[in-house]
Amino acid sequence: MEETTLNNNIHVKLTEKFGEKVTAVSEPYGLLTFVTYKDVIINVLSHLKEELKFNFLTDITAVHYPGKDHGIAVVYHLHNMVEKVRVRIKVFISEQNPTIPTATSVWKGANWMERETYDLFGVKFEGHPDLRRILNMDDLGVHPMLKQYPLEDPNRVDKKDEFFGR
Amino acid sequence: MNHNHPVFTDNDPQSELVTLNLGPTHPATHGVFQNVLQLDGERIVSGVSTIGYIHRAFEKIAEHRPFYQITPLTDRLNYCSSPINNMGWHMTVEKLLNIQMPKRVDYLRVIIMELSRIADHIICNTIIGQDTGATTTFLYLFQFREHIYEIFEEVCGARLTTNIGRIGGFERDFNEIAFTKINKFLKEFPVALKEFENLLTRNRIFIDRTAGVAEVTKEAALEYSWTGPLLRATGIDYDVRVSDPYSSYQDFDFEVPVGTSGDIYDRYLVRNEEMWQSLRIIEQALVKLKTEPKGIFHADVPEFYLPPKQEVYNNMEALIYHFKIVMGEIDAPKAEVYHAVEGGNGELGFYLINDGGRTPYRLHFRRPSFINYQMFAPMSEGMLLSDAIINMSSMNIIAGELDA
Numbered sequence: 001m002e003e004t005t006l007n008n009n010i011h012v013k014l015t016e017k018f019g020e021k022v023t024a025v026s027e028p029y030g031l032l033t034f035v036t037y038k039d040v041i042i043n044v045l046s047h048l049k050e051e052l053k054f055n056f057l058t059d060i061t062a063v064h065y066p067g068k069d070h071g072i073a074v075v076y077h078l079h080n081m082v083e084k085v086r087v088r089i090k091v092f093i094s095e096q097n098p099t100i101p102t103a104t105s106v107w108k109g110a111n112w113m114e115r116e117t118y119d120l121f122g123v124k125f126e127g128h129p130d131l132r133r134i135l136n137m138d139d140l141g142v143h144p145m146l147k148q149y150p151l152e153d154p155n156r157v158d159k160k161d162e163f164f165g166r
Numbered sequence: 167m168n169h170n171h172p173v174f175t176d177n178d179p180q181s182e183l184v185t186l187n188l189g190p191t192h193p194a195t196h197g198v199f200q201n202v203l204q205l206d207g208e209r210i211v212s213g214v215s216t217i218g219y220i221h222r223a224f225e226k227i228a229e230h231r232p233f234y235q236i237t238p239l240t241d242r243l244n245y246c247s248s249p250i251n252n253m254g255w256h257m258t259v260e261k262l263l264n265i266q267m268p269k270r271v272d273y274l275r276v277i278i279m280e281l282s283r284i285a286d287h288i289i290c291n292t293i294i295g296q297d298t299g300a301t302t303t304f305l306y307l308f309q310f311r312e313h314i315y316e317i318f319e320e321v322c323g324a325r326l327t328t329n330i331g332r333i334g335g336f337e338r339d340f341n342e343i344a345f346t347k348i349n350k351f352l353k354e355f356p357v358a359l360k361e362f363e364n365l366l367t368r369n370r371i372f373i374d375r376t377a378g379v380a381e382v383t384k385e386a387a388l389e390y391s392w393t394g395p396l397l398r399a400t401g402i403d404y405d406v407r408v409s410d411p412y413s414s415y416q417d418f419d420f421e422v423p424v425g426t427s428g429d430i431y432d433r434y435l436v437r438n439e440e441m442w443q444s445l446r447i448i449e450q451a452l453v454k455l456k457t458e459p460k461g462i463f464h465a466d467v468p469e470f471y472l473p474p475k476q477e478v479y480n481n482m483e484a485l486i487y488h489f490k491i492v493m494g495e496i497d498a499p500k501a502e503v504y505h506a507v508e509g510g511n512g513e514l515g516f517y518l519i520n521d522g523g524r525t526p527y528r529l530h531f532r533r534p535s536f537i538n539y540q541m542f543a544p545m546s547e548g549m550l551l552s553d554a555i556i557n558m559s560s561m562n563i564i565a566g567e568l569d570a
Binding site: 059113 | 391409410501502513517540570
């Protein structure tokens with residue numbers, strides 16, 4: 001897919017600064033998406049915020065891809081309100097040791113988004129000021145959005161997901 | 167037993183501070199929120215918010231439902247303006263499927279979404295009035311939410327959790343009664359809204375209670391990812407309808423009101439002005455509808471649009487499509503898409519990852535109430551308790567959207 005000029009500029013600027021650390025650049029539905037690594041994620045976010053005017057953190061969430069080396073993707077959506085352009089940044093981290101530096105040093109608003117991600121996926125945001133569960137109770141014991149936890153009661157015989165192709 | 171909420175009851179008899187559990191079911195908080203506040207007299211020294219009392223795991227449920235079954239889940243996010251959520255979700259899927267919507271459907275959607283925005287703002291602004299002691303304003307304007315719900319009822323059969331429309335359009339065309347009711351609303355509501363403004367906007371008591379209370383700077387609002395009327399009250403003209411138009415909002419002429427100081431009074435004014443702008447949009451949409459071909463209420467995409475039941479029973483193709491849609495067998499591209507709409511409280515985003523299965527691989531809701539509310543406890547510090555209460559009303563935190 002042809003990149004729009006605006007996205008291409010961002011892509012070029014990021015590659016100049018971070019080189020190999022910015023990979024897998026794509027543009028699904030016009031939204032510039034790239035993958036980076038957890039050792040540079042905070043630098044990437046601050047660079048986007050300070051230099052490329054992505055002043056707004058839209059969202060932080062995660063996706064679980066079980067069975068892969070780096071099975072949890074932490075996904076950031078940023079927004080440049082002046083030029084009206086968004087980017088999506090993904091960082092793949094290991095399922096066994098899901099740690100990533102916190103973005104609260106860049107945006108204070110990242111606090112609850114990261115707590116939610118921790119609650120649902122167990123991603124530990126290092127340096128987060130108050131990393132507690134937010135939606136579920138403290139003694140839940142599991143991080144329910146991980147794919148190994150079924151939606152329905154596993155003891156039910158009439159509601160097996162495979163009957164519905166799920 | 168380990169409780170989620172911090173229990174701060176201070177056992178120190180010498181302590182000057184009082185611990186107050188505001189909520190979870192306090193009548194002044196309009197929803198299930200808990201805030202454990204440390205009070206020095208009437209001033210709040212510190213606060214800790216606890217949320218999640220009505221967490222229903224929608225994101226998990228959504229991973230196990232075909233696309234069309236997710237619409238009722240979105241109803242229960244911001245239940246004061248369900249149609250915006252429903253249509254936001256439909257538009258996300260339509261974006262994924264690259265469906266081009268006919269203009270008439272876009273305009274019909276705009277009418278419904280703007281009516282929902284008015285309903286949402288009616289609730290918030292009248293509640294601010296109520297919490298500052300002006301029950302009259304609440305009673306005057308609140309009946310118009312009822313009239314809006316009657317319009318929804320006419321269009322889709324439901325009132326609060328509307329489940330309005332389908333992926334690809336509406337399930338049926340608007341009938342004549344619906345248009346009559348919309349026109350009646352457009353005639354009667356401005357009168358009542360003017361009356362409402364006369365009662366509050368220059369009211370000395372109301373201004374004393376709200377102006378200069380809970381001021382928020384632009385920088386702080388952006389730092390905390392605020393969107394919607396709260397962000398606009400601080401002076402930033404960010405509105406998804408303008409910056410990232412969807413459903414043909416670019417065809418409409420309307421203004422984005424902004425405030426200056428971000429205090430409660432500004433939020434009230436911004437919401438009021440947005441209601442006037444919504445009325446303008448609806449009027450324009452009704453005019454535009456006249457030039458559109460009649461009777462089109464969905465896109466011509468039989469493979470994605472749930473067919474009417476009578477066709478399913480009598481028509482082979484409709485039966486096949488019905489079966490495929492209901493079983494989640496539609497050919498959706500394997501892709502990820504983020505789509506945002508301007509909800510009643512701000513940017514309502516849907517981040518959808520489709521892997522070609524019957525259900526979304528992952529669906530995340532960017533819920534404005536959730537993100538706006540995290541500033542409540544930090545900004546309450548140093549505030550009077552009674553001001554914190556109206557601050558919460560003016561943030562229009564909807565528990566369903568907060569907890570998802």
